[in-house]
Amino acid sequence: xxxxxxxxxxxxxxxxxxxxxxxxxxxxxxxxxxxxxxxxxxxxxxxxxxxxxxxxxxxxxxxxxxxxxxxxxxxxxxxxxxxxxxxxxxxxxxxxxxxxxxxxxxxxxxxxxxxxxxxxxxxxxxxxxxxxxxxxxxxxxxxxxxxxxxxxxxxxxxxxxxxxxxxxxxxxxxxxxxxxxxxxxxxxxxxxxxxxxxxxxxxxxxxxxxxxxxxxxxxxxxxxxxxxxxxxxxxxxxxxxxxxxxxxxxxxxxxxxxxxxxxxxxxxxxxxxxxxxxxxxxxxxxxxxxxxxxxxxxxxxxxxxxxxxxxxxxxxxxxxx
Amino acid sequence: xxxxxxxxxxxxxxxxxxxxxxxxxxxxxxxxxxxxxxxxxxxxxxxxxxxxxxxxxxxxxxxxxxxxxxxxxxxxxxxxxxxxxxxxxxxxxxxxxxxxxxxxxxxxxxxxxxxxxxxxxxxxxxxxxxxxxxxxxxxxxxxxxxxxxxxxxxxxxxxxxxxxxxxxxxxxxxxxxxxxxxxxxxxxxxxxxxxxxxxxxxxxxxxxxxxxxxxxxxxxxxxxxxxxxxxxxxxxxxxxxxxxxxxxxxxxxxxxxxxxxxxxxxxxxxxxxxxxxxxxxxxxxxxxxxxxxxxxxxxxxxxxxxxxxxxxxxxxxxxxxxxxxxxxxxxxxxxxxxxxxxxxxxxxxxxxxxxxxxxxxxxxxxxxxxxxxxxxxxxxxxxxxxxxxxxxxxxxxxxxxxxxxxxxxxxxxxxxxxxxxxxxxxxxxxxxxxxxxxxxxxxxxxxxxxxxxxxxxxxxxxxxxxxxxxxxxxxxxxxxxxxxxxxxxxxxxxxxxxx
Numbered sequence: 001x002x003x004x005x006x007x008x009x010x011x012x013x014x015x016x017x018x019x020x021x022x023x024x025x026x027x028x029x030x031x032x033x034x035x036x037x038x039x040x041x042x043x044x045x046x047x048x049x050x051x052x053x054x055x056x057x058x059x060x061x062x063x064x065x066x067x068x069x070x071x072x073x074x075x076x077x078x079x080x081x082x083x084x085x086x087x088x089x090x091x092x093x094x095x096x097x098x099x100x101x102x103x104x105x106x107x108x109x110x111x112x113x114x115x116x117x118x119x120x121x122x123x124x125x126x127x128x129x130x131x132x133x134x135x136x137x138x139x140x141x142x143x144x145x146x147x148x149x150x151x152x153x154x155x156x157x158x159x160x161x162x163x164x165x166x167x168x169x170x171x172x173x174x175x176x177x178x179x180x181x182x183x184x185x186x187x188x189x190x191x192x193x194x195x196x197x198x199x200x201x202x203x204x205x206x207x208x209x210x211x212x213x214x215x216x217x218x219x220x221x222x223x224x225x226x227x228x229x230x231x232x233x234x235x236x237x238x239x240x241x242x243x244x245x246x247x248x249x250x251x252x253x254x255x256x257x258x259x260x261x262x263x264x265x266x267x268x269x270x271x272x273x274x275x276x277x278x279x280x281x282x283x284x285x286x287x288x289x290x291x292x293x294x295x296x297x298x299x300x301x302x303x304x305x306x307x308x309x310x311x312x313x314x315x316x317x318x319x320x321x
Numbered sequence: 322x323x324x325x326x327x328x329x330x331x332x333x334x335x336x337x338x339x340x341x342x343x344x345x346x347x348x349x350x351x352x353x354x355x356x357x358x359x360x361x362x363x364x365x366x367x368x369x370x371x372x373x374x375x376x377x378x379x380x381x382x383x384x385x386x387x388x389x390x391x392x393x394x395x396x397x398x399x400x401x402x403x404x405x406x407x408x409x410x411x412x413x414x415x416x417x418x419x420x421x422x423x424x425x426x427x428x429x430x431x432x433x434x435x436x437x438x439x440x441x442x443x444x445x446x447x448x449x450x451x452x453x454x455x456x457x458x459x460x461x462x463x464x465x466x467x468x469x470x471x472x473x474x475x476x477x478x479x480x481x482x483x484x485x486x487x488x489x490x491x492x493x494x495x496x497x498x499x500x501x502x503x504x505x506x507x508x509x510x511x512x513x514x515x516x517x518x519x520x521x522x523x524x525x526x527x528x529x530x531x532x533x534x535x536x537x538x539x540x541x542x543x544x545x546x547x548x549x550x551x552x553x554x555x556x557x558x559x560x561x562x563x564x565x566x567x568x569x570x571x572x573x574x575x576x577x578x579x580x581x582x583x584x585x586x587x588x589x590x591x592x593x594x595x596x597x598x599x600x601x602x603x604x605x606x607x608x609x610x611x612x613x614x615x616x617x618x619x620x621x622x623x624x625x626x627x628x629x630x631x632x633x634x635x636x637x638x639x640x641x642x643x644x645x646x647x648x649x650x651x652x653x654x655x656x657x658x659x660x661x662x663x664x665x666x667x668x669x670x671x672x673x674x675x676x677x678x679x680x681x682x683x684x685x686x687x688x689x690x691x692x693x694x695x696x697x698x699x700x701x702x703x704x705x706x707x708x709x710x711x712x713x714x715x716x717x718x719x720x721x722x723x724x725x726x727x728x729x730x731x732x733x734x735x736x737x738x739x740x741x742x743x744x745x746x747x748x749x750x751x752x753x754x755x756x757x758x759x760x761x762x763x764x765x766x767x768x769x770x771x772x773x774x775x776x777x778x779x780x781x782x783x784x785x786x787x788x789x790x791x792x793x794x795x796x797x798x799x800x801x802x803x804x805x806x807x808x809x810x811x812x813x814x815x816x817x818x819x820x
Contacts, residue, residue: 013439016456017416189433191426198412198423205410208374209474210398210424268414 014189025262025274032277035284042291049169056174057167057238059283061086063177064231065250066257066279067184067272068224073258075200075217076267077125077132082228082254084144085117086247089232091147094156094242103162110229117143118225122218140251147244156242166237173234180227184272187223192216201268256303257282260310323386324349325513326371326402326482331380333366340366343380344539346532348482348513353504355524355545356517358534359557359774359807364517365407367534368484371515372404373397398425401481405471405488413460417451418442420459421474445473450499464491472500483507484515489523501527519607521550521811533557551804554811558774558803565751566779567758571798573600573782578735578766579619579632586618586625587611588790596735596766601757603781604770606810611790612770613655616737619768620652621645633734643678649734651675653724653741655770657717661724664713668704669695671712672727679731698726703752718749725756735766742773754780774803786810 022029045051065082072079089110097106121139125132166172187193192215198206199213207213231250236242261278263270285306289299324347333341341363348354348371358364369375370382373392381388384400397404411420418438427437442455449469453462459470468491475483485504489497504514504527518524524531525545533541533556541556579596588611596602604612618625619632621639630638632648639645645652654660662671672695680686695708702722706715712723721741728736738757742750757780760767771777777784778801786794786809794809 013416013418013455014435016454017419017435020416020456020458186432189435190431191428191433194415194419194426194433195423197415198420201412201414202410205408205412206423208394208404208406208410210395268412 021271021273025271025277028260028262028274028277028281032281032284035281035288039284039288039291042288049171053169053171053173055287056171056177058287059280060173060177061231061234061238061250062253062257062283063276063279064180064227064234065254066261066275066282067180068227068231069254070258070261070263070270070272070275071196071220071224071227072132073263073265074196074268074270075220076203077217077221078255078265079121079136079139079224080133080251081117081121081136081140081143082224083247083249083251084140084147085114085225085228086232086235086250087244088117088143088147088150088247089114089229090236090239090246091151091156091232091242091244092229093233093236094158095150097162098157098159103159107233110233111226114226114229115222116225117229118222119218121225122221125221126214126217144245151242151244154241154243156236158237158240158242160240163237163240166234181272181276188272192219196220197268199268201266253282254279256307260307262314324383325385326400327383327386328367328371328377329381329383331367331370331377331382333363333370333375333378339537341370341377341534341537344534344537345380346371346515346539346542348515350481350511350513351508352530353508353514353516353528355528355531356515356534357524357531357553357557359772362534362557363537364534365486368404368406368486368515368517371397372402372484398478401479402484403475403478403480403482404484405468405475405486407486407490409467409471410474411459411467411470414458416456416458417446417453417462417470417473418455420470421445421477423474425478441477442473445477446470448476448503449473450496465493465496468492469496469500480512482513482515484517486517487519488516489518489520497523519811521553524553525550551808554804554807558807565747565754566775567751567755569779570758570762571782572758572762573597574764577631579630581619581627581630581638583628584615584618584625584630585627587614587623589614589618589787590790592792594785594792596768597782598734598766599761599764600782601761601767601769601780603777603784604768604787605774605777605784605806606787606793608772610787610810612787613739614790615787616652616739616768616770619645620650620737622652646675646678646731649732650737651728651731651733651735652737653721653728653739655739655741655743657720657724662712662720665711668699668706668708668710668712668715668723671723672698672708675727675731694730698729701729702726702756716746716749718745721745721749721753725753733765735768736760737768737770739770740772741769742771742776774806777801777806778803788812 040046046055065086068082069079092110092113093106096109097103101109121135124130125135195206195211195216198211199216203213232247235246257279258275260281261270261274261276263275285303286299289302294302327347329345330343331341332339332343344367346367356364356367366375370377373394373396376392382392383389389396421442422438427434427441439455449472451466451469451473459467462470468488472488488500492500508514516528528545531541531543531545532539535557574597576598577595578598582593584592584594592615604615606612614623617623621641621644625638627638630636632639635648639648639650658664669691673691699708702725704719704722704726712720715723741753757767757769769781782798784796784801784806785792786796786806788810796805
């Protein structure tokens with residue numbers, strides 16, 4: 001590995017860097033693959049077009065919120081408002097898209113809300129130097145309250161064609177996810193995106209090196225908000241209407257997925273591909289246990305044990321070294 | 322030729338405590354300028370002023386002979402000033418190249434131009450002899466290599482002024498050689514270099530000019546020609562002790578309180594040490610050579626190994642803090658705010674803390690008895706004010722007295738003190754010195770780790786000077802002098818730069 005990349009001309013740097021980042025998540029990829037095979041055996045329908053579509057659709061919102069959480073954890077922050085933001089996104093989509101704004105206008109409203117909420121949260125955390133966990137806890141009440149104000153009980157509507165496109169027998173969710181991941185790769189190849197790691201792990205060193213640390217962090221919060229309301233839009237399309245509390249479970253699941261994916265709490269540790277694999281693993285675990293006939297209660301217990309195990313194993317390795 | 326970067330009569334104080342007073346320094350092209358001084362002399366503060374990380378209270382910073390009114394890190398970078406700090410500024414999860422370019426990436430269509438970055442980072446790496454693949458995450462490199470990445474990062478920015486703060490402290494002999502050759506070459510290219518190091522041999526071979534700081538003032542600004550290591554040491558030490566220190570009276574007895582052979586803990590290894598009852602044993606040396614690990618290892622607060630040990634008659638190391646306390650050891654940490662005291666709790670509670678550990682776990686506390694004891698201790702150590710106040714309301718000196726006082730009721734046989742007078746006012750220093758000598762006269766063993774050399778000279782029976790995790794010299798009372806301690810700490814008397 002090392003001999004290969006040192007023998008290459010200096011020009012080829014991007015791909016060796018990317019390859020190095022896979023090293024930390026290799027074992028996770030193996031586990032995900034094992035679960036994927038188990039799932040395919042238990043549910044051969046996965047390999048049909050509609051089975052694949054259904055599976056990616058069930059994974060899609062979790063993948064988005066896992067990314068939303070991972071970005072913040074990379075900056076050394078965290079968000080407890082992800083679930084509420086998902087709900088708000090769903091509610092705005094359901095109240096605007098069938099109205100005069102239309103689908104495009106509604107989507108724009110959802111996106112702007114996400115960016116705005118994220119940027120505002122980030123600004124408060126970064127500029128006022130308040131702990132992210134407290135600001136986002138308070139934010140979750142405000143954002144959740146706003147969702148309930150807009151739509152006190154489940155209602156609204158999503159145009160049927162959009163629901164069919166996103167949540168019908170099409171691979172649209174998968175295509176969208178690929179597009180989002182590519183956009184993320186693009187962002188990470190910009191100076192601001194790459195600075196995220198430095199700003200999260202060693203903010204003083206990054207500042208002295210001339211990195212706009214505050215800007216990188218606020219941008220991360222804005223992107224995180226955008227991903228969260230986007231997940232809300234998708235959930236609304238899945239159900240065909242808006243529900244002001246539908247996102248609640250996503251807050252903790254997003255943290256679980258990111259942690260499973262090897263994102264550290266101290267900032268700058270982990271990769272987005274890890275967080276995505278973590279969300280896929282979480283999604284698969286839930287499905288596999290469902291097919292194995294676990295009761296919901298047993299599912300939760302097993303899920304918790306697996307997460308603790310996933311975090312503990314690298315620790316044991318470190319102690320042994 | 323005009324200096325590229327200069328400070329004229331700068332002063333800086335932190336919380337009313339002057340760190341630099343009227344200091345001037347001029348960095349000229351094609352010259353390696355050494356900045357010397359003991360720990361706390363103000364070297365780091367001066368660097369921070371020159372690089373815009375701090376702003377002077379008085380005096381001016383000049384770039385190319387022109388005064389810069391508000392210097393910031395951004396201005397400094399634009400003016401071509403690069404600093405290699407002591408604490409590294411690297412990100413472990415990013416690759417070597419991504420770290421080198423951080424904050425100054427070449428761009429193409431708004432994206433990082435990895436091709437260009439690779440070429441420029443490779444050029445910088447070759448200068449410092451880094452041959453690892455550029456894609457290697459910095460977290461996988463040993464400390465010395467990281468230091469080289471840090472230097473490559475400074476070179477990547479093509480500086481006109483290069484400031485290096487103890488760059489060789491984590492480098493191997495080969496890496497040091499590469500660095501000194503490189504600096505020679507950069508000097509030839511007309512770069513101004515400011516070089517801070519505690520290794521006098523390096524300074525003697527590499528630098529042409531020296532500025533010496535002592536207690537925040539400039540004591541020398543001269544050419545290095547015709548100066549030897551002993552002369553440099555003389556410039557750094559020496560202070561009028563006045564009547565700060567108590568009258569010296571020998572009090573050591575031949576009995577040993579602690580004796581260890583082949584002791585290792587943390588950075589310290591292969592230490593043979595006998596601590597006698599009734600003596601003040603000084604532990605000196607540059608900061609971070611392992612002195613603290615010696616104290617913590619004896620105290621059982623970090624894992625330690627030893628071939629044989631006797632501690633107050635018991636054989637073997639205590640191995641844990643409660644056991645160490647039971648054997649009559651007490652430790653007063655250097656960092657009062659985090660380790661020594663519980664700042665938001667009352668002075669009384671702080672004083673009672675070691676007592677709580679000794680009481681049966683479920684016994685009810687007697688507030689009255691606690692108040693009585695605390696009052697007694699306060700009177701004994703001269704701690705003024707209401708004992709029901711929070712410990713953070715006290716001045717640094719009084720906080721230190723509380724940290725000492727809490728051990729007194731247990732009548733420790735051995736006191737392990739980690740820099741007890743750091744950040745303490747002169748009056749309290751005097752009181753603490755009196756106390757230490759009184760403890761020794763009462764037959765206790767006092768181990769005094771100190772970064773203040775005069776303190777070691779005037780208070781101690783013997784001083785163990787630590788360098789690179791070993792006791793480099795054990796100086797007896799007759800041989801004690803500031804020059805002797807500083808020379809031993811810097812290894813000035815022997816060794817040439819390893820080539």
